[in-house]
Every structure is written in structure tokens, then in C-alpha cells.
Amino acid sequence: MVVTSNGKCEWAKEMKEFDETKAGVKGLVDAGISKIPQFFVHPPESLATPSKTTKNVQLELPTIDFEGVQTGGAGRKEVVEEIRKAAGIWGFFRIVNHGVPLHIMDAMLEAVKRFHEQPVEEKKLLYSADSSQRVKFNSNGPLREYDSACWRDILTCVFHDDQLDPEAIPLTCRKEVQEYVKCMIQMREIMAELLSEALGLSSDHLSSIECMKSEALACLYYPICPEPEKTLGTDKHSDTTFLTLLMQDTIGGLQILHDDQWVDVPPVRGALIANIGDLMQIISNDKFISVEHRVLAQPVGPRISVACFFTPSLRAGAKPFAPIKEILSVENPALYREFLFREYCQYYKTKGQDVTSALPHFRIERILP
Ligand code: OGA
Ligand code: NI
Secondary structure (H helix, E strand, O other), X not given: OOOOOOHHHHHXXXXXXXXXXXXXXXXXXXXXXXXXXXXXXXXXXXXXXXXXXXXXXXXXOOEEEOHHHHHOHHHHHHHHHHHHHHHHHOOEEEEEOOOOOHHHHHHHHHHHHHHHHOOHHHHHOOEOOOOOOOEEEEOOOXXXXXXXXXXXXXXXXXXXXXXXXXXXXXXXXXXXXXXXXXXXHHHHHHHHHHHHHHOOOOOOHHHHOOOOOEEEEEEEEEOOOOOHHHOEEEEEEOOOOOEEEXXXXXXXXXXXXXXXXXXXXXXXXXXXXXXXXXXXXXXXXXXXXXXXXEEEOOOOOOEEEEEEEEEOOOOOOOOEEOOOHHHOXXXXXXXXXXXXXXXXXXXHHHOOXXXXXXXXXXXXXXXXX
């Protein structure tokens, strides 16, 4: 938030009051507020759009057609090549013809909307900031003091090693979440093969190091915002995952930082968006990049999106990660040191809005000759 002279105590007070309602941002909107609470206000530099400079070109995210994956042969090779380029230059790409049925995607978006729009009394039961709780409803998670809050609510469902007790999933969206995650797991298998091939490794490499064994589904709800120019739906960040697969509805508002410019990622019906996370950037030794992105707060909505974050199992704390040996050489030495997954998670717990990535923390400092 923007801290004024007595802003510090205001932050804690406002945040506490908001948290105690257990009604999320949607609760504020339902109460009819016309001004957003101060702790949602982001400093102007976070909101400012870097100027479009002189490159007067409309940048567009690459779209990759997965039709060729099934046909195999040259078609698959082409897809792998497109992924290699997109993951290395953009860190993001859109996927069409991925095989996830449209009716399952639509039903999931509807179910997420239904969960967030049910009576507060029901949702409240799941309201929690406890990161060990597998299914929880929250708005901004535990915020570090004076961090600006974002204009969105989240239902999170965490599957360890692909498993989550169905009883733990709210009944309003249980069937849809289960079906959707099944499709995401199938997509994960395909993506692991294609990304391995794009790194020049055998198809089973990423699957064999078990780096994407768990899924966290973030079922996001971005309510209409009365003062969208003062806040953000999701603050600028890179994903801490190996890989994220995102589905968004038709509202738009997602932007990615490319060549120092915020580039819109307009919704395409039925498409999925893949993005490389920080862990993938590390093990690929920067061959693939994890790129910052954000979601604008808007005067229209609600906007619904579902992010599926693939990470190692949380039980794999003692698992070491480092740039993959097979892709290193004298010309391409390791850029990151080896670390345990536990250490990586711990680092993210301590970082706030001022630190947006763990990459510098694990990077090997080289003294140039
Ligand atoms: C995220 C994210 C984008 C969106 O949750 O990490 O980037 O469109 N979400 O909601
Ligand atoms: Ni993200």
C-alpha cells in the first residue's frame, strides 16, 4: 500500500477488519463500496505501464497448435521446435487443439464462479491462511506487513502426487475440479515429454526427475473493481513452479512483461496458456525463461481464471535440484547452484513484494576473467 504518516497502523487495522469478515474482496463489492480500502492501493510505479517505446509493433504471444503432437513424425518435431523458441523467448505460449474438452473447461469456469458466488456463510468455513491446508478459500493469503493487497479471491486445491481426498473439495465444484485436474494431469504428461525434447533430452527425462508430480489449482475470482486504476488483480510476479497451465474466461486483463513492455494476453476460447516457472528456468540453465506477469483490476467482471501449478511433491523436501547435467558443457556452465526443494520453498516464504524472484538467490556469481 502507499504508506502515509500514520499509514502503518492503518494497514494492520484495515487488513485485520477485512480478514475478519472472511468474505474476501467479493464481500467488499457486495457491500457496495465505491472506494477501495487503502491497503489495496498499489504504489504508482507498480501500476504504471512502461511506455511502448518506439517499437510501434503490436506484440503477440505465440500460439502453438498441438494437432501435430498426435500425428507424430515431422508434425511433432515442429511443435517441439515452436515450444523451444517460445519457452526461450517468451516464457509463455498459448496452446490450441490440446485435447482438453471444451465442455470440461467451461464447466470448471462455471463451477469456480458458483463457489465464489455462494452465500458467504458457506465459503467462510474454508477461509484460512494456513499454507498446510490443502483446500482453502482466501483473498490474499498471509500478506507481509505493508504489502499491497490484490483485488481477487482464491479457492486453492492442492493435490500431492496427483491425490486429494474428494471429500475435502467443496461440493459446489467437486465434480468439475476432479474432472479438470484429471485433464491437467494428462496435459502434464504431454508437456513433460515435449519440454524434455525441446531441451534436447530423452522424452522421459522431466518425468523421471519427478519435478511436476503435484498440482495446486488456484481457482481465481476477480470481482468488478470500483477504482481499477489504483490497484491490481494480481501483482507482478513470476511463478515459482516448474510449469503453470492457465485457463481464463472471456474478460481479459492478463499481461506479460516482454522486452520491457506489458503485452496483453487476450482470451482465446478453448485455449490454454502455458508458462515456464522459476524452477524450470533453473534446471534448464536459462534455456527456458520464467517471465513476470500480472492481472489488471477492471471495471468489468467478475473475471474467472484457473491456474494449475505443477511442482514437485511437497513430500520431496529433501530432493536436490540443479541445472540438468546433460545440457551443460564448457561453453554452457551451470548458472545456478544445487539446492534442496525445501530450501527453495523456504526462500519464497520469506520473500515479500519487494523480491519477485528466487533466481538471483540461487545464481552462481561468476567473476569475469
Ligand atoms: C497466477 C496468475 C493469472 C490469471 O495465479 O499465478 O498468474 O490470469 N494468474 O489469473
Ligand atoms: Ni502467475
